[in-house]
Amino acid sequence: MHCLVTGATGFVGRALVPHLRAIGHEVTAWPRSGIFDLAGTPTDTTSTKWIAQLRGVDTVVHLAGLAHQQRGTQARENYFRLNRDGTLRLAAAARAAGVKRFIFLSSVKVFGEGGAAIYNELSQPTPRDAYAESKWQAEQLLTERFAQTMELVILRPPMVYGRAAKANFANLMRLAQLPIPLPFAGIDNRRALIGLDNLIDLIALCLTSPDAAGKTLLCADAKLYSLPDIITAIRHALNRDSHLFRLPKPVLRVFEALLGSSASTRLFGDFQVDCSNTCAALGWTPPFSMEQILRCDARDSRA
Numbered sequence: 001m002h003c004l005v006t007g008a009t010g011f012v013g014r015a016l017v018p019h020l021r022a023i024g025h026e027v028t029a030w031p032r033s034g035i036f037d038l039a040g041t042p043t044d045t046t047s048t049k050w051i052a053q054l055r056g057v058d059t060v061v062h063l064a065g066l067a068h069q070q071r072g073t074q075a076r077e078n079y080f081r082l083n084r085d086g087t088l089r090l091a092a093a094a095r096a097a098g099v100k101r102f103i104f105l106s107s108v109k110v111f112g113e114g115g116a117a118i119y120n121e122l123s124q125p126t127p128r129d130a131y132a133e134s135k136w137q138a139e140q141l142l143t144e145r146f147a148q149t150m151e152l153v154i155l156r157p158p159m160v161y162g163r164a165a166k167a168n169f170a171n172l173m174r175l176a177q178l179p180i181p182l183p184f185a186g187i188d189n190r191r192a193l194i195g196l197d198n199l200i201d202l203i204a205l206c207l208t209s210p211d212a213a214g215k216t217l218l219c220a221d222a223k224l225y226s227l228p229d230i231i232t233a234i235r236h237a238l239n240r241d242s243h244l245f246r247l248p249k250p251v252l253r254v255f256e257a258l259l260g261s262s263a264s265t266r267l268f269g270d271f272q273v274d275c276s277n278t279c280a281a282l283g284w285t286p287p288f289s290m291e292q293i294l295r296c297d298a299r300d301s302r303a
Contacts, residue, residue, distance in 0.1 A: 003207055004028040004057045004099075006090065007064030011164055012105070016061070016200050023204060028057065032064060047093050054097035059207050061103045062090060067131065068167050076130040083134035084141065091146050101151040101213065102142070103206055108156045108192070108218060110136040114271030121218060121277050139216070151213035153206050158220050158273055161290070162196035163297035169193075176234035185244040186252065187227040192220040192273035195293040198286040202278075209282050217278040222286045227267055230290070237294035 003020060007013045008029035017029045030053075054060070066082045091102055109132035110125040117123065127133040139154050146152060161169040175182070202219050206212040225233075232242040279285060 001058045001207060002026040002056055003059040003061055004030060004054065005061045005063060006030045007032055010063060011166065012160065012199065013063050015196055016203060019200050020204060047089055050093035051097045054094050054099055057099050059101040059103060060094045060099055061203060062087060063105050079130040079134040084138040087138045088141055091142055095146060095149055099150060103153040104142060106135045106139050106154050106156045107132060108158045108273055114269055118272040118274050120274040121216060153212045154216040156218050157194045157199055158192040160196055160199055161193050162293060172230055173234060176231045181243040181245050182231060183245055183247040184227050184231060186246040187268055189226050189268055189270050190224040191271045193225055194220045195288055195290060197288045197293050201287055202284060205282055205284055211281050215281060218273055218275045219278055220273045220275050221290060224272060233290045233294055236291055
């Protein structure tokens with residue numbers, strides 16, 4: 001199969017492109033800058049160039065987008081220009097070029113920020129920030145405009161982790177690497193995450209599976225993780241003991257207050273996702289555990 005991957009130099013793309021080539025696919029890689037330039041506003045001339053490059057492509061895997069939180073007056077506009085409008089223009093070019101399948105990497109953040117709910121395919125999206133809203137609007141408009149003429153596959157992953165991850169997981173990596181005991185043994189939260197290797201395995205399956213066509217698919221690792229689980233897995237990958245201790249609840253609440261509500265929610269809150277429908281529909285099981293992925297990453301970094 002000939003597939004085209006946008007965002008090929010990003011965190012997911014750098015791992016996906018060689019994997020797809022290794023299993024026999026022909027891959028055209030569009031980096032973050034270049035023909036699919038997210039820094040500029042696409043024009044009709046740009047779309048014409050895209051159509052020419054997309055001819056002969058069977059499937060587009062659209063990873064490129066603006067993910068990390070931006071600040072300032074242009075932040076909201078940037079999210080919608082890149083994540084929504086850029087996606088729709090690319091999908092239009094793909095359809096004009098005769099592309100059969102379009103895989104769009106969205107986010108479980110379209111549902112909100114977690115809490116007591118367990119999100120599944122029937123949960124009502126309630127995006128809480130511009131990033132999530134731009135992804136949700138892109139999903140809706142893709143379905144409205146292209147579902148009858150291309151095979152759409154929408155993937156909604158939670159936070160993707162791995163050695164080269166940025167943002168929130170990178171912060172957890174730095175925290176876990178501190179050479180001190182950490183006061184998180186008493187935290188019993190439940191968060192869905194997906195390892196980079198598991199996400200790549202699923203995307204590769206979605207390239208060829210007839211059962212993926214027309215589906216919106218939630219995905220995550222096979223288990224939910226608590227904060228102690230994550231810290232322990234990172235430290236074990238570094239051949240270190242977990243070194244966690246328990247704080248009395250009143251002290252822990254003070255600690256949470258000092259962190260602020262946003263950071264506290266990310267560290268101690270719940271974000272639960274039920275991926276059983278995805279696994280059943282595609283016959284898919286996430287092949288790797290967090291500790292396996294992080295240990296492999298650690299070995300690669302030392303090689």
